[in-house]
Amino acid sequence: MAEGWTRELKGQRIEVRSAGIEARGLDRRAIAVMLESGVDISRHRSTRIDELGTQPFDYVVTVCDHANEVCPVFPAETAVLHVSFDDPPSLVPETATEADALPIYRRVRDEIRAFVEGLPGNLPAPRV
DSSP states (O other): OHHHHHHHHHTTTOOOOOOBSSOOOOOHHHHHHHHHTTOOOTTOOOOBGGGGTTOOOSEEEEOSHHHHHHOOOOOTTSEEEEOOOOOHHHHSOTTSOHHHHHHHHHHHHHHHHHHHHTTTTTSOOOOO
């Protein structure tokens, strides 16, 4: 969802890459709630951080606590920021009804949007 919002709201200013520690596939409920807001992430793909190669990054933003705990070390010139958003799949069992699950996904979607709307102003100063 963070990649989708960043591309949608800040794509002209920010070049975004999204990756995780492990590839899990796209979450159908995340796709659904983003589509409700007019953002189609159905063609995104789950990527592992090691698939990004050695390209340099100005910023790395981790958006869940697990990623923050196991995030690899980046060069000193990369500013790393952690923003703790709930991970909807960990809060909602896969067997939950849509009526139970979607409100949680929508809340997290909206929290992520609010963060992205503040970019780049809510990022730390770049390292020199």
